[in-house]
Amino acid sequence: EIVMTQSPATLSVSPGERVTLSCRASQSLSSNLAWYQQKFGQAPRLLIYGVSTRATGIPARFSGSGSGTEFTLTISRLQSEDFAVYYCQQYNNWPGTFGQGTKVEIK
Amino acid sequence: QVQLQESGPGLVKPSDTLSLTCAVSGYPIRSSNWWGWIRQPPGKGLEWIGYIYYTGSNNYHPSLQSRVTVSVDASRNQFSLKLSSVTAVDTAVYYCARISNAGVLLDYWGHGTLVTVSS
Numbered sequence: 756e757i758v759m760t761q762s763p764a765t766l767s768v769s770p771g772e773r774v775t776l777s778c779r780a781s782q783s784l785s786s787n788l789a790w791y792q793q794k795f796g797q798a799p800r801l802l803i804y805g806v807s808t809r810a811t812g813i814p815a816r817f818s819g820s821g822s823g824t825e826f827t828l829t830i831s832r833l834q835s836e837d838f839a840v841y842y843c844q845q846y847n848n849w850p851g852t853f854g855q856g857t858k859v860e861i862k
Numbered sequence: 863q864v865q866l867q868e869s870g871p872g873l874v875k876p877s878d879t880l881s882l883t884c885a886v887s888g889y890p891i892r893s894s895n896w897w898g899w900i901r902q903p904p905g906k907g908l909e910w911i912g913y914i915y916y917t918g919s920n921n922y923h924p925s926l927q928s929r930v931t932v933s934v935d936a937s938r939n940q941f942s943l944k945l946s947s948v949t950a951v952d953t954a955v956y957y958c959a960r961i962s963n964a965g966v967l968l969d970y971w972g973h974g975t976l977v978t979v980s981s
Contacts, residue, residue: 787965789965789967791968797973798959798972798973798974799957799968799971800971801962801967801969804962804964804965804969805964805965811969842908844967846965846966846967849966850923851910851966851967852910853909854907855907856907
């Protein structure tokens with residue numbers, strides 16, 4: 756099973772700032788990496804798949820990058836509605852595994 | 863617009879079987895998409911349970927395989943989850959979701975339903 760490790764666990768940020776979240780895989784994923792956003796009490800929402808492709812309706816301030824085992828989600832200018840927990844997920848191998856999440860909170 | 867809605871008991875006794883149904887609306891379950899179940903223990907991360915195609919082909923998480931059954935009723939546009947011999951560690955929010963055509967990732971989710979295992 757591929758282990759996904761996200762860092763940091765928590766990020767304290769002010770609105771308008773640029774945010775970078777990291778996700779590391781225990782083995783190479785090719786391009787089979789997705790990011791989700793989960794707000795409190797809600798289901799996760801797909802943000803990015805294929806490392807860098809935004810899902811339908813996702814604003815351009817969200818971008819993904821990386822390759823192999825190192826991946827990044829960037830939010831160019833954090834807005835109030837972006838405070839949430841972010842998860843990466845590999846779907847290169849079954850079972851697909853998720854990182855433990857990064858919580859983006861208001862500074 | 864694809865919508866998914868989980869339903870089932872919110873409380874299950876230890877050693878019993880957890881049973882949930884996911885009703886899909888706005889999209890035919892008989893499509894090129896697979897359909898999946900994921901769970902999230904309170905305050906913790908996400909875990910795959912398994913997924914199914916409308917033909918009945920399925921795939922389960924190896925750690926749950928001996929206890930899980932996912933089935934589909936295409937005539938009702940719904941699919942179901944059964945998890946047997948539950949214990950307190952199975953307490954979680956259970957989500958059903960549509961699997962993207964881009965891979966085994968989830969592009970539409972239900973709201974989730976909390977299932978507590980307790981006597």
